[in-house]
Amino acid sequence: xxxxxxxxxxxxxxxxARYDAVAIAFHWLMFVLVAVAYAAIxxxxxxxxxTTARMVAMEVHKWSGALVLxxxxxxxxxxxxxxxxxxxxxxxxxxxxxxxxHVLLYLFLLAxxxxxxxxxxAGGRELMVPGLGVGLPPLIxxxxxxxxxxxxxxxxxxxxxxxxxxxxxxxxxFHHYMLSDNxxxxxxxxx
Numbered sequence: 001x002x003x004x005x006x007x008x009x010x011x012x013x014x015x016x017a018r019y020d021a022v023a024i025a026f027h028w029l030m031f032v033l034v035a036v037a038y039a040a041i042x043x044x045x046x047x048x049x050x051t052t053a054r055m056v057a058m059e060v061h062k063w064s065g066a067l068v069l070x071x072x073x074x075x076x077x078x079x080x081x082x083x084x085x086x087x088x089x090x091x092x093x094x095x096x097x098x099x100x101x102h103v104l105l106y107l108f109l110l111a112x113x114x115x116x117x118x119x120x121x122a123g124g125r126e127l128m129v130p131g132l133g134v135g136l137p138p139l140i141x142x143x144x145x146x147x148x149x150x151x152x153x154x155x156x157x158x159x160x161x162x163x164x165x166x167x168x169x170x171x172x173x174f175h176h177y178m179l180s181d182n183x184x185x186x187x188x189x190x191x
Contacts, residue, residue: 016182016185016186017085017086017087017182017186018085018182018185018186018187018190019084019085019186019187020082021189021190022078022082023075023078023079023082023084023187024187024188024189026071026074026075026078027187028189029071030068030071030072030075030109033064033065033067033068033071034064034068034109034165036060036064037060037061037064037065037068038158038162040057040058040060040061040064041057041061041158043057044057044058044061059130062116062120062127063130065112065113065116065117066113066117066127068109068112068113069109069110069113069114069117072106072109072110072113076106085186087183088175088181088182088183098171101164101167101168101171104164105164105165105168108157108160108161108164111157112154112157112158112161115150115153115154115157116154117136117139118139118140118150119147119150119151119154121138121139121140121141121142122140122141122142122143122144122146122147122150123142123144123147124142126138171183172184172187
């Protein structure tokens with residue numbers, strides 16, 4: 001329908017390229033799982049060793065991480081098949097920084113849970129399926145020295161992941177509030 005001259009039109013919120021509903025669901029579900037994993041491991045620090053609260057915190061941490069790993073693979077496959085919507089026309093360096101940030105996020109989403117599972121296996125434990133009493137088969141044999149090394153790497157990467165997550169969130173907010181572009185809106189559910 002033609003627009004009459006002199007009439008202002010409201011900007012169409014759906015006019016920009018956005019992620020599809022499945023990609024958006026993956027993003028926000030993984031956000032929640034990562035937040036739960038971090039909250040559980042931080043809360044564990046406030047509990048005494050051997051208490052039920054500490055064991056529950058560790059189980060929540062482990063299973064949040066395992067679910068992150070389980071969802072990262074289909075998320076990457078979905079992204080490979082569906083691609084990403086066209087981004088705003090940024091300079092090449094900004095596009096490179098955004099791509100590098102996403103690669104880092106995916107690496108952390110894969111590496112952290114795998115390291116956690118390997119650390120458990122090196123400690124002689126399996127990741128037990130809640131309520132079923134069965135564990136996932138160990139990937140490596142028990143090795144106390146390796147468990148300590150893997151634990152240090154897992155903790156160090158976990159601390160580094162705080163920085164990467166923070167940078168990702170700050171970039172989204174910068175785009176939304178300072179640049180007033182659609183970068184953040186592309187990943188928000190439709191209203």
